Amino acid sequence: MRAAISHKYGRDHRLGTQPWLEDSLQPGHFRGNPSLSVTVSQYMISLGRRKVRAGEVVTSARAMDEQTMKELYEYNVNFANEDFGPTSNKRKAEAPQNWAGSSVRLMLQLMFVTAMLLLLRFEEVLRITWSDVRFEYYQPRRRRIRLMLPFRKTHQYGGIVPFFLYENPEKPWMCPVRAWAAWWHHCRYLGLDMNGYVFRKKMGRDGVSANPHDGMTADSFLECFRNNLLDIGIDPRPYGTHSFRRGGCQYLAMVLRWPLRQICTWGGWAENFDNPGTIFKYLLSWTDAPQLQREDYFNPERAGSDPCTACGRTCTC
Secondary structure (H helix, E strand, O other), X not given: OHHHHHHHHHHHOOOXXXXXXXXXXXXXXXXXXHHHOHHHHHHHHHHHHHHHHOOOOOOOOOOOOHHHHHHHHHHHHOOOOOOOOOOOHHHHHHOHHHHOOHHHHHHHHHHHHHHHHHOOOHHHHHXXXXXXXXXXXXXXXXXEEEEOOOOOOOOOOOOOOOEEEEOOOOOHHHOHHHHHHHHHHHHHHHOOOOXXXXXXXXXXXXXXXXXXXXXXXXXXXXXXXHHHHHHOOOOOOOOOOOHHHHHHHHHHHHHOOOOHHHHHHHHOOOOOXXXXXXXXXXXXXXXXXXXXXXXHOOOOOOOOOOOOOOOOOOOOO
């Protein structure tokens, strides 16, 4: 709520993002954004403490992890697409997994991996158009994706640097080039106009809109995402559209071992990183699935991890 008020004062009333302070040259006159005053800040901190004492806990969306991404990928890629025609309520009850066919699942898989690897908010993912995407070779027979977004919440006045995504043959469920190429070929096969939104409105069971300006909504994506989690036997209630941004942060930090500075730069936090606690909220939350049991932290005989694709070791370093 405070963020919405700050935005209203800052953008609509043109008061900017400076704190609300008394003008030293004109005593009794104040300048800046009233929502960013010391009094409001103190009230918000006090409100948070009172909520904690009352037993309320701020709950973040559970972070997506690589194992869940792998299960979703294997289910969606191997989904047997049957020609059902109109789907009755009886058929939906008898076969709940038929809420979507292979086309919609292919599109969803691309959305999953793009949001997770690029640390994007889902309103940013849904606004990607084909004109923002470039397929290119950076070496002979070596492909990559150049994604140039014209919009970011953290860069509302331009200056957005492109994202470069490379192939990952060892982990196809985390390979953005494979996912983008598969959806591009499928859109060409469906005869879709390749000048509009990449992620189109879901039509029926397995169709997407032919209108290039008819993009998928956040509510529609969330419904599809939760249905997809049910397909693989996962309770979808702790998950939300922010699960991929949080999960991507944790994947880069704990699996790829990126330093925090690199994660902040990649995710767009580096230029105005005035709240260092933000990154830790993405990396740690009680809603996330535990990576290690408490008794195994110092256990010298605990099971090793999956072999590293670079050095082949199975240690947990």
